[in-house]
Amino acid sequence: MADFDAIIGQEQLKERMKATAESGQCSHAYLLVGERRSGRTMLAKAFAKAILCEGEGRKPCNCCLSCLQVEEGSHPDLVYVTHEKPNSIGVDDIRQGVNEDIILKPYRGTKKVYIVEEAEKMTAQAQNALLKTMEEPPSYAVILLIATTADAMLQTILSRSVLLPIHPVPDEIIRRYLMTEKHIPDYRADVICAFARGNVGRAIDIISGESFEQNKTEAVAILKSLSDADYGKIYQDSVKLGKVIKEKKENNEENRSYLSDLLDFFLVWFRDALVYKSTGRSEGLIFREEIQYIKKVSGDISYEGFEDIFRAIEKAKKMIRSNVNIETVSDLLLMSFKDCRKER
Ligand SMILES: [Zn+2]
Known part of the structure; x- marks a missing residue:
């Protein structure tokens, strides 16, 4: 109602x-x-x-x-x-x-x-x-x-x-809603809140859809390959990412929302790495099951590099919203990941 x-x-x-x-x-x-x-x-x-x-x-x-x-x-x-x-x-x-x-x-x-x-x-x-x-x-x-x-x-x-x-809803309120109304256990409510970023509808989508786990797996695969990659490989990845996204969904709107979902995972991944870099602790990390990769990324990237990455991801999200070609977005994004590592 x-x-x-x-x-x-x-x-x-x-x-x-x-x-x-x-x-x-x-x-x-x-x-x-x-x-x-x-x-x-x-x-x-x-x-x-x-x-x-x-x-x-x-x-x-x-x-x-x-x-x-x-x-x-x-x-x-x-x-x-x-x-x-x-x-x-x-x-x-x-x-x-x-x-x-x-x-x-x-x-x-x-x-x-x-x-x-x-x-x-x-x-x-x-x-x-x-x-x-x-x-x-x-x-x-x-x-x-x-x-x-x-x-x-x-x-x-x-x-x-x-x-x-409309302002983002505080995590604590979404968390309480998920636990009391949707009977989600607390550790999973934390993960959902991290991705919902203050959007209650998104939190509900996450618990009711299958695509979240699948997209998470795909995003982690890309991020792992990035953390191992040399620069040439990153370029190949960027071409591949643009192509994969294009082939994945016929519908352009769906492609955009898929890429936007991937970016959310990227954001949380790098945020975890930054938290690890500054605290040296794995508690509270969303991707703690991938701690060996998070450690590596946190060592590979400088504090300025992280700032560049967060800026690049936000910029990419903006470009998606303003209908910029998806391959261009993924190219620019992955190239900026490469640049931030070069500046170390
Ligand atoms: Zn009335």
Whole structure:
């Protein structure tokens, strides 16, 4: 059910949304910024439900007709803006989904809510079309934009939206949730938290999917071969990695998410090595079963080298998000691993 209580973490954001809905003093546009699987869609839906709720007191009440209609997807004043092309929201989508509809008064209550998911996919023309509505919105209109990043939004849209950032959920909260609600043992909850990095949806994906263990094995194989490799071999690996990824999944989107998963393993692997380098202890390491490799990597790479690696991985993740060719990403990444070792 779309209720604030069903969302793990995000306490401040939830309180802010509740208070806004209960006061009845909504802004006309909100920009909810958070990663995929971070609970952003659920938060937007709970917020919309609270705004539209006709009950008294705490909102959403989950009892009134409005709340029930939001839950079953039949509320006449809650509009999910859809788009025809999977990778872009065009000007016609916004015209039909928002601009032409928003002039019609609400059927039931005093508000009408529009949810635009993946708002970063709006073209500049689409954003400009939306801006026209945002400049002079009807008094009842509330537009909830959901985006992975605010970077792709026009400044004029940003200046007219209230920013609602979704922050990573602390490991301790995810860990407690995994142990009490999902009955995961503590040692495994630690590993899952390390990879979920504050994203509850990702933690749930990890425990419910098979790909996590498989991807982990593949990532470790690549990392082990890197730790043994000479520079020529690293180059071959980079070519191989790009090729493997391409052959592995026909679908480009899946390729990206696969490479992104590998990068998460890389990040934790090097973080383990850095922890080992500075403490000389293997307790608490996520990859402690690979301690002989972790030791070797920690000796091979300088502190500056580690910084370079973390920067390179973050950069690669950014490139994946901005649709840079996957082979280019894996080439640049592995070459930067090579460079950091050369600088020693
Ligand atoms: Zn209600």
